[in-house]
Amino acid sequence: MSEKNTYTVSIYTENNVGLLNRISAIFQRRHINVESVNVSKSEIKSVSRFTLLVKVTEEQIKKIIGQIEKQVEVIKAYYHLDENTIYQESCLFKLSSDLLIGNDEIQRIINSSKSRVININKDFFVLEKSGHKEEIEELYHTLDKHGIMQFVRSGRIAITKDEMPVSKMLKELKN
CATH class of the missing domain: 3.30.70.1150 (ACT-like. Chain A, domain 2)
Structure with a gap:
């Protein structure tokens, strides 16, 4: 069995009613406890950022990110280990x-x-x-x-040490 790690999940989304319920349902279906949640506006105008803290295996987090990104309002989701975040x-x-x-x-x-x-x-x-x-x-x-x-x-707030290319990705989508 794979080792469980603590992951910070960053989800960039449109700000729509009900999205938090759908995201939490993804974790609930897998019986995964979300240790903390923070939602705020992001560095991108009219885009919200969810920051969640979970303890799962890498295999689980990859599947979860895939499910989260299937949500219509989700622009992009990332996961990071503690050493990759501040x-x-x-x-x-x-x-x-x-x-x-x-x-x-x-x-x-x-x-x-x-x-x-x-x-x-x-x-x-x-x-x-x-x-x-x-x-x-x-x-x-x-x-x-x-x-x-x-x-x-509060829940965890986090910034990645590496660049999060979501701003660049959004500009490319608009062109």
Whole structure:
């Protein structure tokens, strides 16, 4: 059996209703868990980019990409190993403002984790952290001992180290 790897999947699409459901159904039919999803506009005007994180074999990812590219709205889909991408996740922590008063440990945690306070009021403060999943998990476990009021983490966002020729491909299609 082939080895499972973590792949970042980038899908360039037209922005149409229902596409996310159809893409997730491709993974669901194969009983593959999507670890994270991020959808945003891309570097190409009127083109959206889906970024998904999955752990599968290379054989599976090739079949999945083939199925994704059969969707009418999909312009192009790519897959990359971690070493071929530059990636980050972001998160927000909501914590009690009481922790900031006379608590040097919280200040030390904020400084050492390279996180930053983005909002503060009398009841709570919000801490923002960007980094790799492991860094965010480590900060979560550290802050959890102090009582996290709310927590949210984004899906992976990633840029490839190599060129993604989708812009060039689109220009050629228009000519």
